[in-house]
Amino acid sequence: MHPFGQVPVIDDDGFIIYESRAICRYLAEKYADQGPNLFPKDLKERTMVEQGAAVESAQFQPAILKLFKEGGKKVRGLPFDQAVFDAALAELSALLDVYEIILGKHKFLGGDEYSLADLFHFSDAPRLAENGIDVMTSKGRPNVTRWWNELTARPAWVKLTADYAKFRAGN
Incomplete structure (x- = not known):
């Protein structure tokens, strides 16, 4: 299709x-x-959501994929370049420093309400912690930590995570 x-x-x-x-x-x-209203009708609110979604797509996801590309080599026993991995981690960390500022002004990335801008981060960000990369809740970014903890505590995410764990365990 x-x-x-x-x-x-x-x-x-x-x-x-x-x-x-x-x-x-x-x-x-x-x-x-x-x-929840994930995609507001109000022009300004919707624009904020689109702005947050664009940042996720154009900056956040590419930075994470660089980490996963190099980190995945290590997991698969392929030649791993620590310097490339460290540079990718530094790039993601710098991006999260900007998120810290944004999240100091708004509760969520697209404004003060949970939206698609936040939801889109679930495609890759949870895998960071699964791979031992603690940047979403590391010290020094209290707004990012608050935001991420709130997202991952949402009932739908908790259920999805539990269901996925059962699936991986073969239950």
Whole structure:
């Protein structure tokens, strides 16, 4: 169904949607009355969410992927370059220093309400801690720590994490 032969893709009664961020935006609009308002209607609020989502896509995710690319080599027993890994970690840390400032002004990345800008971070950020990289709650960034702890304590995330652990354990 995906024109590039990839996932994710959904079929909503014949309406094919691919790419995770497009799927999330579609579902947030379609089910806006069933849970938190992830994609506000107000122009300024929506722009803040789009701004936070763009930062995640253009800066946060690429920085994390650099870490995973080099760190994954070590896990697979391939030649690992500590300097490349350290540079990627420094890049992500510098980005989180900016998040610290943003989150000092707003409770969440897209404003004062939980939104898609925050939700998009769940695609990669939780794997950092799983791989022993403690940058989301490390000392020196109390606003980032507060934000991340609040996101990971959300009931839906807690349930998803528990379900995934059961799946990995074969239960």
